[in-house]
Amino acid sequence: MARYTGPKTKIARKFGEAIFGDDKSFEKKNYPPGQHGNNRRRGKKSEYAIQLMEKQKAKYTYGILERQFRNLFEKANRSKGVTGEVLLQLCESRLDNVVYRMGIAPSRRAARQLVSHRHITVNGEVVNIPSYSLKPGEVIGVREKSKSLVVITESLANNSNVYEWITWNSEKMEGNFVTIPERMQIPEAIKEQLIVELYSK
Structure with missing residues (x-):
């Protein structure tokens, strides 16, 4: 890789x-x-x-x-x-980037690793391809077995970023890729x- x-x-x-x-x-x-x-x-x-x-x-x-x-x-x-x-x-629609934006991982590197190690699901199915291109409406979640991982819980606790194009449900530990972001919504x-x-x- x-x-x-x-x-x-x-x-x-x-x-x-x-x-x-x-x-x-x-x-x-x-x-x-x-x-x-x-x-x-x-x-x-x-x-x-x-x-x-x-x-x-x-x-x-x-x-x-x-x-x-x-x-x-x-x-x-x-x-x-x-x-x-x-x-x-x-670039923003990549799975590893959205995992990072949702606050599941503290950095894109960490997000890439979480995806590769099969901790992340898309529409309930495990996806281990960091470059997977998300489509609007897809649901990104943390696999049941991985919900207690320290790196994930700490990252979510420290995350204060809010983006209009994604939603996050902290109880279910899953979020929705609502829409592809406009240029003005991308902070880079x-x-x-x-x-x-x-x-x-």
């Missing part, structure tokens, strides 16, 4: 923002990684470099590798609507138009 497993703070420092959520190490060292960190004087970035950085940021944010991300872009490109927006909507600071420009070259 291919995914990035390296140091998260280093990546966050590269982009200059905490893309993996709260990170004390990032707050302490809010400058580029590497030997020269603070003192590095880089020339003006080219248009290509800016577009590439934005694509890399989106990939790391959602935990998707290049081939899968390109496939999502091509799917977005074929569909009706604004390509960049559709691309982010496809990603300039999707730059990604479209990069792939369109």
Whole structure:
């Protein structure tokens, strides 16, 4: 199962923002990684470099590798609507992302692991594919055996985020993927138009 497993703070420092959520190490060292960190004087970035950085940021944010991300872009490109927006909507509709958004897991990495280890159900059936694309109306729940897992109970207790496009029933420990989110409902600071420009070259 291919995914990035390296140091998260280093990546966050590269982009200059905490893309993996709260990170004390990032707050302490809010400058580029590497030997020269603070003192590095880089020339003006080219248009290509800016577009590439934005694509890399989106990939790391959602935990998707290049081939899968390109496939999502091509799917977005074929569909009706604004390509960049559709691309982010496809990323947000992934099962691992929705598990994270519902607060079942504290991070997307943890959400991916919960899905892979068969702790999550969709419409009552166990689904262990993190990239599973959810459709509006589908019900995401925690498997009966897994409801007492510490990582899940702690994450739900600490979750205060509310999204208009998903609902959560804490008694049943299940939620509803109500609708595909609009761009303004997606909180990620990603300039999707730059990604479209990069792939369109």
